[in-house]
Amino acid sequence: MQKEHNLSKNQKIIFDLIDKSGGPMKAYSILFNVQKKGIKAPLQVYRALDKLVEIGKIHKIESRNAFIACQNSSCQVSKATAFSICENCENVSEISNLKLSKYLSNFSDNSGMKYSKYNLEFFGLCKKCKSK
Amino acid sequence: MQKEHNLSKNQKIIFDLIDKSGGPMKAYSILFNVQKKGIKAPLQVYRALDKLVEIGKIHKIESRNAFIACQNSSCQVSKATAFSICENCENVSEISNLKLSKYLSNFSDNSGMKYSKYNLEFFGLCKKCKSK
DNA sequence: TAACAGTATGTAATAATATAACATTTATAA
DNA sequence: TTATAAATGTTATATTATTACATACTGTTA
Ligand SMILES: [Zn+2]
Ligand SMILES: [Zn+2]
Ligand SMILES: [Zn+2]
Ligand SMILES: [Zn+2]
Numbered sequence A, B: 001m002q003k004e005h006n007l008s009k010n011q012k013i014i015f016d017l018i019d020k021s022g023g024p025m026k027a028y029s030i031l032f033n034v035q036k037k038g039i040k041a042p043l044q045v046y047r048a049l050d051k052l053v054e055i056g057k058i059h060k061i062e063s064r065n066a067f068i069a070c071q072n073s074s075c076q077v078s079k080a081t082a083f084s085i086c087e088n089c090e091n092v093s094e095i096s097n098l099k100l101s102k103y104l105s106n107f108s109d110n111s112g113m114k115y116s117k118y119n120l121e122f123f124g125l126c127k128k129c130k131s132k
Numbered sequence C: 001t002a003a004c005a006g007t008a009t010g011t012a013a014t015a016a017t018a019t020a021a022c023a024t025t026t027a028t029a030a
Numbered sequence D: 001t002t003a004t005a006a007a008t009g010t011t012a013t014a015t016t017a018t019t020a021c022a023t024a025c026t027g028t029t030a
Helices: A009-021 A027-037 A042-054 A098-105 B009-021 B027-037 B042-054 B098-105
Strands: A058-061 A066-069 A080-086 A092-094 A114-125 B058-061 B066-069 B080-086 B092-094 B114-125
Touching: A009 A027, A009 A042, A009 A066, A027 A042, A042 A058, A042 A066, A058 A080, A066 A092, A080 A098, A098 A114, B009 B027, B009 B042, B009 B066, B027 B042, B042 B058, B042 B066, B058 B080, B066 B092, B080 B098, B098 B114
Parallel strands: A080 A114, B080 B114
Antiparallel strands: A058 A066, A080 A092, A114 B114, B058 B066, B080 B092
């Protein structure tokens, strides 16, 4: 069960928009879409995004500068994330694979570094785009 | 052995700078550093960076919008990359671990997607920063 | 309730990152 | 040589993100 965070007004507006979109959204596209709700400035968007990432309700797709609603029930923070990204249609899915996440969370090498977080992005062609 | 690409003038200037720096560099920091060599505009930098990424001489650290020289002898293209990033000192190393790269290159799930490329970024504290 | 701390908001300005469009030049190869 | 691809030069502009400062809200505790 995901901890219930009481989202603030702006956080809720922005989370709902991203969640309903079903895919990744970019900050200025979000801004455009919430202007009718009174959110007028980039900073208002980025602040809400920062908080939503922090509590794991959304994740940032780094290679796309975009934000997607968490598709796992278990992400309380954005600290172990994996995505598949179609390079043709830009469809993005969060990968939820216990073996993969265990493998990566336990990964260590001889660098002496203690890893506390990772982000993995796979690229390729999705089913639809492959068959064209 | 890495295929010998005959880098163009701008590509060589920019690769040498990044390589000698020993760490990740940002595009506009690169621009500042090569202005004395006649490279005056952002686009000249970005074009060289694009090409260098394409042939695997450098990789982009997506979470940092920065570029680092390939530290493996084997990357002919930037299509299977893994990095460790210290969140304190921002030191970045390319991870070269055969088991990890095999595991990820062979990864597949039931999404029907064919993965042809991945990028993995680990975060944590490096040896030095941990012991402070 | 009053005082406080922490979180969130509003607003303007600006910084940092990246690309579009167009003209010209250089390298490679048929 | 002629054609083609790759690289360069230049200006302008688009996109992404943060700084700085003022104000308001929310929950806790004296
Ligand atoms: Zn998630
Ligand atoms: Zn697709
Ligand atoms: Zn490499
Ligand atoms: Zn460090």
